[in-house]
Amino acid sequence: xxxxxxxxxxxxxxxxxxxxxxxxxxxxxxxxxxxxxxxxxxxxxxxxxxxxxxxxxxxxxxxxxxxxxxxxxxxxxxxxxxxxxxxxxxxxxxxxxxxxx
Numbered sequence: 001x002x003x004x005x006x007x008x009x010x011x012x013x014x015x016x017x018x019x020x021x022x023x024x025x026x027x028x029x030x031x032x033x034x035x036x037x038x039x040x041x042x043x044x045x046x047x048x049x050x051x052x053x054x055x056x057x058x059x060x061x062x063x064x065x066x067x068x069x070x071x072x073x074x075x076x077x078x079x080x081x082x083x084x085x086x087x088x089x090x091x092x093x094x095x096x097x098x099x100x101x
Contacts, residue, residue, distance in 0.1 A: 003023065004022045004023060006019055006020060006021050006022070006028060007019075007020055007022070008020070014032070014033060015033035016030055016031060016032045016033050017030075017031040017033075018030055
């Protein structure tokens with residue numbers, strides 16, 4: 001006769017996970033449910049949130065400055081590419097791919 005396998009179930013009172021052997025009728029292992037957060041953990045979490053607010057504000061300011069200056073950056077890039085295009089000889093053929101000559 002095949003030996004029945006162990007099974008797991010959750011305790012309805014505390015929520016712990018129990019591993020039970022049906023033949024021996026014994027609890028083989030018990031894993032307690034994680035305890036709720038304590039007041040010290042909540043305090044540390046609040047400190048993290050306060051720091052996160054400052055980091056978000058700084059990131060927003062940086063992004064805002066980049067958006068304000070993006071028009072100038074794009075204009076400078078355009079001017080540089082236009083200058084390069086004017087310097088190139090239009091009668092010169094483009095380079096051959098992979099260096100084949």
